[in-house]
Amino acid sequence: MSKQLNIGVIGAGRIGRLHTENLLKHPQVNVKAIADLQIDHARAWGNGLGIPLLTQDAEQIISDPGIDAVFICTSTNTHIDMIERSAKAGKHIFCEKPISFDVRGTRLALQAASDSGVKFQLGFNRRFDPNFRRVREIVASGQIGDPHLIKITSRDPSPPPHDYIKVSGGLFMDMAIHDFDMARFLSGSEVDEVYVQGAVLVDPVIGELGDVDTAVIMLRFRNGGIGVIDNSRQAAYGYDQRVEVFGSLGQVNVQNDFPNSAEISTAGGVFRDKPKHFFLERYEAAYRLEIESFINAILNNEDVPVSGEDGYEAELLADAARKSWLEKRPVSLSEYSMSTS
Amino acid sequence: MSKQLNIGVIGAGRIGRLHTENLLKHPQVNVKAIADLQIDHARAWGNGLGIPLLTQDAEQIISDPGIDAVFICTSTNTHIDMIERSAKAGKHIFCEKPISFDVRGTRLALQAASDSGVKFQLGFNRRFDPNFRRVREIVASGQIGDPHLIKITSRDPSPPPHDYIKVSGGLFMDMAIHDFDMARFLSGSEVDEVYVQGAVLVDPVIGELGDVDTAVIMLRFRNGGIGVIDNSRQAAYGYDQRVEVFGSLGQVNVQNDFPNSAEISTAGGVFRDKPKHFFLERYEAAYRLEIESFINAILNNEDVPVSGEDGYEAELLADAARKSWLEKRPVSLSEYSMSTS
Amino acid sequence: MSKQLNIGVIGAGRIGRLHTENLLKHPQVNVKAIADLQIDHARAWGNGLGIPLLTQDAEQIISDPGIDAVFICTSTNTHIDMIERSAKAGKHIFCEKPISFDVRGTRLALQAASDSGVKFQLGFNRRFDPNFRRVREIVASGQIGDPHLIKITSRDPSPPPHDYIKVSGGLFMDMAIHDFDMARFLSGSEVDEVYVQGAVLVDPVIGELGDVDTAVIMLRFRNGGIGVIDNSRQAAYGYDQRVEVFGSLGQVNVQNDFPNSAEISTAGGVFRDKPKHFFLERYEAAYRLEIESFINAILNNEDVPVSGEDGYEAELLADAARKSWLEKRPVSLSEYSMSTS
Amino acid sequence: MSKQLNIGVIGAGRIGRLHTENLLKHPQVNVKAIADLQIDHARAWGNGLGIPLLTQDAEQIISDPGIDAVFICTSTNTHIDMIERSAKAGKHIFCEKPISFDVRGTRLALQAASDSGVKFQLGFNRRFDPNFRRVREIVASGQIGDPHLIKITSRDPSPPPHDYIKVSGGLFMDMAIHDFDMARFLSGSEVDEVYVQGAVLVDPVIGELGDVDTAVIMLRFRNGGIGVIDNSRQAAYGYDQRVEVFGSLGQVNVQNDFPNSAEISTAGGVFRDKPKHFFLERYEAAYRLEIESFINAILNNEDVPVSGEDGYEAELLADAARKSWLEKRPVSLSEYSMSTS
Incomplete structure (x- = not known):
């Protein structure tokens, strides 16, 4: 992996935008794509930021081999699905809290991430x-x-x-x-x-x-x-x-x-x-620092500071x-x- | 009742001494007597303070018609007895917390105080x-x-x-x-x-x-x-x-x-x-102010700021x-x- | 000298009264006399405090052999005279600030105190x-x-x-x-x-x-x-x-x-x-503590904590x-x- | 003028670098060039930041018609010269404090800036x-x-x-x-x-x-x-x-x-x-905010918040x-x- 990280953000609500704006200022990050179902809102905000792809379809991010990591910032009920698909695609995952409302589902999603060997960090920014x-x-x-x-x-x-x-x-x-x-x-x-x-x-x-x-x-x-x-x-x-x-x-x-x-x-x-x-x-x-930690963990192949287990507990x-x-x-x-x- | 109050202190441990020393500085108070079972310790401390009577026998205070109010600073297990005797003798009562360990006994003691019409203040100094x-x-x-x-x-x-x-x-x-x-x-x-x-x-x-x-x-x-x-x-x-x-x-x-x-x-x-x-x-x-409140309540026949009910609850x-x-x-x-x- | 100190207060304005009230609470002090030119005001305040003598004439304090120490709380223009007379009479002196408005006069008054060997403390309470x-x-x-x-x-x-x-x-x-x-x-x-x-x-x-x-x-x-x-x-x-x-x-x-x-x-x-x-x-x-220091200095024949030189400088x-x-x-x-x- | 500002930084010492790094994060700024006499140090730091020109010669910035504004971060003794040349070239000027050590020279430099109608802001960041x-x-x-x-x-x-x-x-x-x-x-x-x-x-x-x-x-x-x-x-x-x-x-x-x-x-x-x-x-x-103010003043043709007169006084x-x-x-x-x- 190069010293530059290509990232896709899934979900461009308040928290997705916040992460995106911080990612854009990070010297070792390229924000390659943003996906949001409400594509009009996303465009109204995201045009002019110089992000190559604004799309309604998260799959365009997940299946893009040029993307190293995803930020899952969609509504909670979609997290398990997004995690499982991203993990299978070999993307490192930063996921907002909570992972899900269903502790059994959470376990399975974390297992998928673990099996695929990707980094998984939870958004306990505090x-x-x-x-x-x-x-x-x-x-x-x-x-x-x-x-x-x-x-x-x-x-x-x-x-x-x-x-x-x-x-x-x-x-x-x-x-x-x-x-x-x-x-x-x-x-x-x-x-x-x-x-x-x-x-x-x-x-x-x-x-x-x-x-x-x-x-x-x-x-x-x-x-x-x-x-x-x-x-x-x-x-x-x-x-x-x-x-x-x-x-x-x-x-x-x-x-x-x-x-x-x-x-x-x-x-x-x-x-x-x-x-x-x-x-x-x-x-x-704190929002800036959690992102830096996630990026460092990927670039240096170190443990993430907030694990999926932390989210599960x-x-x-x-x-x-x-x-x-x-x-x-x-x-x-x-x-x-x-x-x- | 004159504008000067005659007070007896029953129990001269740490808290009894503290109250006594504050009472001695109060311009409208005469400390007439102190009772403590450990009379030697009481004398070692109390001689020279100009208090007329140092005694082992609380009854000498309770039965003294010249004493207006008592401070009950003995160990908790004696409180109910002291309250009942002092109330019967018509003394106003300042009692340290807790009133007793037995909520039924506490009720009876408070009833005795209430029946005799004396002021009863509990030592919730805070x-x-x-x-x-x-x-x-x-x-x-x-x-x-x-x-x-x-x-x-x-x-x-x-x-x-x-x-x-x-x-x-x-x-x-x-x-x-x-x-x-x-x-x-x-x-x-x-x-x-x-x-x-x-x-x-x-x-x-x-x-x-x-x-x-x-x-x-x-x-x-x-x-x-x-x-x-x-x-x-x-x-x-x-x-x-x-x-x-x-x-x-x-x-x-x-x-x-x-x-x-x-x-x-x-x-x-x-x-x-x-x-x-x-x-x-x-x-x-706070210790000074609670005493002043008690003395004012007696001298002006007002309610005490901390009642027996407060102690009971x-x-x-x-x-x-x-x-x-x-x-x-x-x-x-x-x-x-x-x-x- | 006994372990009890007899004190006269000269000047019963705001600061003289404050010192008197603190002196009355001190266990080793007897306030024997108070002098004030405005004797009616002094009596309106001082009657009932149990002070043996209220007078218009400071000389009654200065010349009383039963008085050990004086508090000079009169207006500044009288200080030098009061200090010199009290020093000559062998009284220890607590004097309010400033000693005088005339640094030469101050020097002479301090010399008089020093010559007579009395303690001299200045009221720098802070x-x-x-x-x-x-x-x-x-x-x-x-x-x-x-x-x-x-x-x-x-x-x-x-x-x-x-x-x-x-x-x-x-x-x-x-x-x-x-x-x-x-x-x-x-x-x-x-x-x-x-x-x-x-x-x-x-x-x-x-x-x-x-x-x-x-x-x-x-x-x-x-x-x-x-x-x-x-x-x-x-x-x-x-x-x-x-x-x-x-x-x-x-x-x-x-x-x-x-x-x-x-x-x-x-x-x-x-x-x-x-x-x-x-x-x-x-x-x-601070007002309480400066008095305690003065009294201790006299009773134990120690240096006062605030000297006349401090006042002069x-x-x-x-x-x-x-x-x-x-x-x-x-x-x-x-x-x-x-x-x- | 477009809504994007092209800026050159003259002097890449500690403060020049700080400003550059803040300018690089500003969405409406392109840092087009950096000049520093110690070009080796400047390159060691600046390579990889994506700045088109690193040069030893400030004139390459001052004479570049594509540059809208300069940051003068050189040593104080060069400020007057840099201000006069930049003003003549019609560049807006952000200058570090002090303008100079010579109040007469300062006056002349400020006059030059004023005559040419450029914005001039002084670096009183506090x-x-x-x-x-x-x-x-x-x-x-x-x-x-x-x-x-x-x-x-x-x-x-x-x-x-x-x-x-x-x-x-x-x-x-x-x-x-x-x-x-x-x-x-x-x-x-x-x-x-x-x-x-x-x-x-x-x-x-x-x-x-x-x-x-x-x-x-x-x-x-x-x-x-x-x-x-x-x-x-x-x-x-x-x-x-x-x-x-x-x-x-x-x-x-x-x-x-x-x-x-x-x-x-x-x-x-x-x-x-x-x-x-x-x-x-x-x-x-404060460093971020002073730059934003300067940029806003240029883009919206408003007064700068810290003027050359402030520097002169x-x-x-x-x-x-x-x-x-x-x-x-x-x-x-x-x-x-x-x-x-």
Whole structure:
């Protein structure tokens, strides 16, 4: 393989476009093709970017022998099919989260990728955020000793459209899945048990759609530690993405990022601007860095930093969380291993 | 009643001495007597303070018609007896937490106080901390809207002696009880359900004594909100006492207090001193303010700011928390109303 | 001398009352007498405090052989006389700043105190503030290396009455004098040269009275370092009292103290309360600690922590600052040694 | 002019390369040529970037009719010549600071640019830093009232090589010039008077070269306000770039940017990483934004945000600062208008 990578992007929605724009700035990448069913929207955006092929048909990408790797950014229900076809075609795969809503299907797709020997990286971009990455380094270094408790705050500025909620898999699968991955990433441990308190406090329609908009999730890690995630679809004060880890020797926490550090003091008090608005602003660097890691892994034939197994484990936790909420009881992950055995 | 209050202190351990020293500085208080079974220790400390009577016999205080109010600072197992005798003698009562380990006994003691018409204040000093007090004001003002989630971090710098743990009622009754009160205080709502993950991560002997040293407690409030408390007997970095409240319109949090604000920047990074060491330092002002409130309530015949009912409700929550931990399931508070009906 | 100290307070204005109330709480102090020319005001405040003598005549304190020490809290123009008489009478002296407006008179008064062998402490209370004290410790420890630059921000929330400004000695003598002392305290070095930019930006009447309300003062220290003080009579956002020291190995700074640490995040931004309002709130602990140091110095026959020389040097700097402002040029402190030689 | 801009970069040292790399990522820019006397170094870096021409001869850029704009990133002593030639050739000009060391030459070069009607932008990149930009917005909005005092902290992590100091024009012209511009930018006012205390505290060789490594600069603004700049060639704790503005209604300040927000609490205290290392990290966004502004100004025929006059005024202040240091007196800017009249 040359030191230049040819890439096709499948799905040109918000996240597909974001990845494309980052790929275009990467010195070792050629974006050769973009596929999207809504080809008119894709053209309105993509014409002028100098990408050779804009197509409605993903197969034109998958079957192109000149393409080394694909970015799967389509809706979740298509992921398994896209992964299996791309893997068979020998393309390296970068796939957005979640892999699927069906843990059995996810297993099969990952098997296909594994069998074909391609690289497979999942889009848990937050692992590349400089704050969370530093927390992981500090935990891994032993500076705060054995991790006893991990607290993750993850709250969106405002709920997605109702139409999205209908197909997203719900708060646990669509939103908390990032936090499940973060819990595993920071602790370096698997989870044994999940207990959830969910509530509909933001928008009653979300409840009518069978979902919650507010949740607190308690995790029991296999290494004995405890985890707590709190999620909300609506934080009036902006995107709230923080973690704290408490260990036997100390504690580490990270705060939100702010657009600037200006602090104004007047007779009315002390003021500053809200945190960065949403994931595009907060995770701008993380999106760039996850792509660089994927590209480096291919070019240097190294392991990808976020594997398909990471995606699978997070899906299991999302499923267990939903079950805990529905059945109002702690759910052990051993219930899954039993049912799959 | 004159504008000067005559007070007797029953129990001259650490907390009894603290209250005495604060009472001695109060311009409208005369400390007339102190009773402690360990009279030699009490004398070694109390001689020279100008207190007229140091005695081994609490009855000398309770039966003294010249004494207006008592501070009950003895070990918890004696509280019910002391409350009932003091109430019968018409003394106003300031009692340390918890009232007792037996919620039925607590009810009877509170009834006795209520029947005799004396003031009864419980020692939930943290309500008087300037930080937590400000959070309550902000929540009550509606600035952050309806409270959706309350997070309380409450971690001690190091565990108490094993002998204390044996008689303290355990982490939930002795330590988390402050946090149960804080949850009720900040939310302005009662709790419906409790779920606990407990662990022994600090000292195995604590586990052998039938207690935990680490716990995360999830609360479901009657108003629909959720609460999370995290406790540890050992925070290597010092006393950690913080809260966050997330509401429909915003969020408020308070941080630890520090002995100074000095921040040192060197080639190695940025450094500051640890938070204030423990409750004597952190809650210095709160201990003064709770006493002032009690004295004002008596002198002006107003309601006390922390009632016996507040103590009773917190005890119920501590009991439910222990049950949840033992039975590994969410415990509804309705189980208590059923059993007491 | 017994382990109990008998003290008389001369001058019962705002600062005299503050000291008296702190002295009354000190276990080793008896406040025996208070003198104030405005005896009606003094009685309205002091009756009921249990002080044996309230008088119009300071001589009743100075000539009382039962009194060990005096607090001189009268207006500045009486200080020299009070110091000389108290020293002759063998009283230890705590004197408010500045000693006088006349550096020659100050020298003579200090000589009288020195000749009589009494302790003499000056009321530079800020040296006892936990923040500034910690900065001094850090500088003295060598952690930040040789001090290169000291920046002092010192701004009052609102100007004093015009009548006070007329007799106060002006911004440099009345307000900046604390900062001159802080500069010497933190650097551990004397000052060689002063340059001032003054302005009337707050209240034109202050300018008509021959004073400034805004000033930036540059200092050249004898050890080669530089100092900058900024003063304002009116900081709309409250009392602003901060310092920064930059050294060869690092930097240390302290921030204002706040009444609480509550931080509110809403759609409008992030908010917190203003800093503590003014010197009574900010320096509450410092006022207590300076008195304790004075009393300990007497009881244990140790050096006082703030000497008359410290007061004299700060007065010289205030005088030089005013001269620099009037003459629009850097003023060398050597001009003073020449004139006094 | 098309919506695509052809640009040549003259000088491929550190700053020339930085601009080039940013220009290469800009969608509306073609970098057509790079000129550098050290052509071997330039080729070692620039080959593979896809730039059509790498040359030793700036004239090949200046005389190329296909080039719309030039970036002048050569050493300062060549700027006047490059500006005059580029202006005559009708190229828009982006020039690094300072324009020259000779204020008269600067005037003539600016006149040439003005006569030819090209855009001329100076590289005061800090105006585009999100922190400083926000401060300017807040001051301009009137939120803090009339500005009374501006404090600028500007300290480098370590001194440049001695060879650079020999030709840089010295601390005032090379380093403080950014701060002079910041003072004008934030205040919206010109400066009337400059007074400097300079010192050699970091490296005696810098003193032998006739320069200082530490300086505090006091400014008197025409609008009555005061400014203070502190500079050091060596801040052991990293790049220190902060400002504070005090106004009649309040204060605003910005802090340094940090690589992450992780805060570690252990038994030893509270720690965080140092600020971002140096200008490449701290001003990464600012460098991008200043280029975008320049390009937009050309494409839309709008005013550039930092003019040649801004560069000229900052040079005057640097010259006055050096004079103040040498002559140990406040220097009025009116001395310049007199001499040039």
